[in-house]
Amino acid sequence: MNMKIIYIIPSPMDENKIKNENEIKRRGALLKKWASSNTEVDIIAASEGPSSIESKYEEYLSIPATMKLVMEMENKGYDAAILGCAGDPGLDAMREITTKMLVVGPGQTSMITGAMLGHKFSVITIEDSSIAGVHELAYKAGVLEKLASVVALKIPVLELGVNKGKSLERIIKISKKAVREDRADSLVLGCMSMGFLDVAEEIERAVGVPVINPCKVGLKIAEALVGCGLMHSKTAFATPPKISSGKVKDYNGLFING
Numbered sequence: 001m002n003m004k005i006i007y008i009i010p011s012p013m014d015e016n017k018i019k020n021e022n023e024i025k026r027r028g029a030l031l032k033k034w035a036s037s038n039t040e041v042d043i044i045a046a047s048e049g050p051s052s053i054e055s056k057y058e059e060y061l062s063i064p065a066t067m068k069l070v071m072e073m074e075n076k077g078y079d080a081a082i083l084g085c086a087g088d089p090g091l092d093a094m095r096e097i098t099t100k101m102l103v104v105g106p107g108q109t110s111m112i113t114g115a116m117l118g119h120k121f122s123v124i125t126i127e128d129s130s131i132a133g134v135h136e137l138a139y140k141a142g143v144l145e146k147l148a149s150v151v152a153l154k155i156p157v158l159e160l161g162v163n164k165g166k167s168l169e170r171i172i173k174i175s176k177k178a179v180r181e182d183r184a185d186s187l188v189l190g191c192m193s194m195g196f197l198d199v200a201e202e203i204e205r206a207v208g209v210p211v212i213n214p215c216k217v218g219l220k221i222a223e224a225l226v227g228c229g230l231m232h233s234k235t236a237f238a239t240p241p242k243i244s245s246g247k248v249k250d251y252n253g254l255f256i257n258g
Contacts, residue, residue, distance in 0.1 A: 001038060007028075007082045009046065010046050030198060034215075034220070046062065047065065049062040049066070074100055093157065095236075099239065114186045114187070123147070124194065125152050134147075134150045149188070164199075183226060
């Protein structure tokens with residue numbers, strides 16, 4: 001079955017346009033490498049929003065521009081969209097306004113995968129300030145009881161790729177701690193930039209437990225669901241009443257300006 005999947009980065013990532021474009025191309029190449037031969041996978045970034053997402057406030061700032069891209073991609077005929085942030089910002093809302101295109105949240109998807117692969121999983125997040133949000137996401141995903149711990153890397157998102165070796169060393173160190181002290185028997189990389197370092201296999205060899213890369217797992221789960229003809233439930237994520245009743249034409253009509 002041929003399918004089209006779009007990966008949407010919910011932020012411009014960096015103020016340096018050339019650097020940003022090169023990074024988007026690099027990430028796009030990885031997605032194409034991971035994708036099945038019958039999958040067309042593309043990547044796009046929001047033109048406005050936070051430079052990176054390291055707080056709930058920045059998550060919320062990213063949603064309006066991402067929402068526009070989601071609707072554009074559905075209208076272009078994509079079968080699925082992947083939200084490019086492990087916090088899944090606006091996932092519920094994206095699912096409400098889409099009617100034909102599956103929307104996948106890699107944070108939720110990766111945690112469920114981590115829960116499947118062992119009795120307890122730990123999440124490697126970016127900063128201590130993100131820990132509470134990860135617990136909330138685990139609760140919403142229905143796997144909170146299987147969450148062993150959330151441990152912070154304490155390297156800012158935009159610095160993860162500056163010294164890949166240093167980042168990998170730090171990830172391995174805190175991963176070993178989570179396995180040893182928190183009894184985690186699988187690990188989830190809780191940041192898409194961390195996932196795009198493409199080091200999950202190296203961490204797994206060093207730590208000895210499965211390591212879930214949210215970028216790769218998000219893509220492969222999207223492929224699997226589309227291949228099975230499945231989409232998120234429109235009972236759970238109902239179309240906003242003003243749209244379904246015809247009071248407004250589309251999601252743009254839900255916002256009153258001025």
